Amino acid sequence: MDHTDVDNVKPTDECYEVHNVDASDILVGGYHNVGFTHKDLYNALQRGKAKEIVDGDVNALIAYFDYKKHDDPGFFVTYSVDESETLYNLIWSDSTSRSDYICFGDVITFDTTYKDNLYGRPIMPIVGVNHHHNTIVFATAIIADETSQSFEWVLHNFLEAMMNKSPILVVTDGDRVMQRAIKSVIPNAKHILCSWYLSRNAQANIGDPKFTVAFSKCMASWWITDEFDIQWHSVVSEFNVEKHPWVIEKGNTWHLWAQAYLTGHFFANIRSTQRCESMNASLAIALKHKKTYLDVVRAIEDGINRMHLNELKADYLSSQTKPFQITKLVEFESHASKIFTRKSFHAFQEELQWETLYRIHEEIQSLSDEYASFKTARDEMKRLTEEFENSFGLNDSVNRSSVLNNIRDPQRKQRKRKEVTKNKVEKKIR
Structure with a gap:
């Protein structure tokens, strides 16, 4: 630079504005590390x-x-x-x-x-x-x-x-x-x-297709935040990219791209x-x-x-035609088809189908649990019976049957005595 250039030198703050440099960008180690500098050239042209x-x-x-x-x-x-x-x-x-x-x-x-x-x-x-x-x-x-x-x-x-x-x-x-x-x-x-740009940038910056797949899974999965944190650190550790600048930046901006941190926001199907x-x-x-x-x-x-x-x-398709119904909730689906557009109805129908499958699964699981409880009780009864037989030495099937009947029905002996007494009285009357 010679003395003729002095008048053209801009203040530092103005230079930062021209080149879109934030205060944080100054700390990255030099201007050559600042991103998007190609846009400065493009804008000048x-x-x-x-x-x-x-x-x-x-x-x-x-x-x-x-x-x-x-x-x-x-x-x-x-x-x-x-x-x-x-x-x-x-x-x-x-x-x-x-x-x-x-x-x-x-x-x-x-x-x-x-x-x-x-x-x-x-x-x-x-x-x-x-x-x-x-x-x-x-x-x-x-x-x-x-x-x-x-x-x-x-x-x-x-x-x-x-x-x-x-x-x-x-x-x-x-x-x-x-x-x-x-x-x-x-x-x-x-x-x-x-999401598309993020996946593309993951591939461009890391260069490993497996990392791109893992990153996309972290981005799209409906985890709670604690689960996301665990999965994210696991992926970063697995691919040994803890110190990569792009990964560090994305790790500081989860709230801008991770579904776990975006749950509750309306997207209108735009990601x-x-x-x-x-x-x-x-x-x-x-x-x-x-x-x-x-x-x-x-x-x-x-x-x-x-x-x-x-x-x-x-509009014509939604108002003048009827969609196919895929569940047994006929009236429910019919009403939904009248108030939703066709595309929205198909989305609703898919959710409804998954929901009915979920309920069936829950009922089957409940029945399975009840059967398991019954089987456990039956096996326990069988075990106690065998212990009882062994303790009394009931090897004879007739005696065993008689004893077991008395055990299962304690009033059996008493009824039998009453029946014998009744028979004796009847004989005396005769």
């Missing part, structure tokens, strides 16, 4: 690419959104520009998606793995699950970069579009910047990590961001030869329209 956005492309997009607002009064769109008046961040949602969020917005997930073809900007679908267990899109954002400022901008405007209703749970891929944005904008929402991934895959196919912002928006709308069509088909 994106700031340069922003200047390349064609004005005609943006103008066409804004004009299209104006048309959408005229056609759909509930359509929401907002965007920001940078200091050069270039489009920076953008988010939109139609009236149907906003209504869906009111009903099904308790759990959301989003990621930014897909980039548009022309400008390389992250496309950020915010998705959830409806009453048919199908993926639905609540809103979509196109952001300039993956900084905390951009994520916070998206979340603030997303809440504004959704009448400030906050989700109760958010699933992400574990991006640190994204985590900070969630904590800042929706602090009361429970945040969990994507990964793969619902976003499936949408991204569809976009990649649709946009293979298309590049403009307008192409991106229309491709996303086509995907959302297909989701709405699938919902209509599922």
Whole structure:
């Protein structure tokens, strides 16, 4: 560094913010050990690419959104520009998606793995699950970069579009910047990590398929916390990874990924961001030869329209057809099929089937216990009888039978005496 660079040196705190460095990151042993540094480079490149956005492309997009607002009064769109008046961040949602969020917005997930073809900007679908267990899109954002400022901008405007209703749970891929944005904008929402990304990272970091299987079991098993602690330390010890940085980090964040520590939270059947991934895959196919912002928006709308069509088909199936019944609880199943959607009914039916099997098992176990008690009592009676016979030397079968009869029926002798006396009296009368 020479004297001409002195004016460009930034304060330490500002450098930390630029590079997303927490105070804890300073303690990891040097900047080369800090994760996600590739994103800093990516974000710097994106700031340069922003200047390349064609004005005609943006103008066409804004004009299209104006048309959408005229056609759909509930359509929401907002965007920001940078200091050069270039489009920076953008988010939109139609009236149907906003209504869906009111009903099904308790759990959301989003990621930014897909980039548009022309400008390389992250496309950020915010998705959830409806009453048919199908993926639905609540809103979509196109952001300039993956900084905390951009994520916070998206979340603030997303809440504004959704009448400030906050989700109760958010699933992400574990991006640190994204985590900070969630904590800042929706602090009361429970945040969990994507199970698919965790399994993939376990394989990438440890490199042992057997460890990945064991880790996935720890992640998904419905253990109590004490049992999880035992199993986790057993796995870590078995594979000798106690000092591995990735394992240490995951050991300090059980509450973000282990089912044992997440029991009681509502997930809406979302434990990964793969619902976003499936949408991204569809976009990649649709946009293979298309590049403009307008192409991106229309491709996303086509995907959302297909989701709405699938919902209509599922509505018809649930309301106009009857499912097969698999238990003997005919009236119970019939009532459930009328109040649940078909997908929810099948989930209920599976639970019901397991529950009936459990009760049968319990009854069989109870009968087995009763039989075991009876068998024990019978064997004990047999043993006592044999001891009694041996003690009196009852080898003669006739005597043994007579004695045993008297033992089993103590009043037998007394009745027999009465019968003899009665016979003698009758003879005298004659």
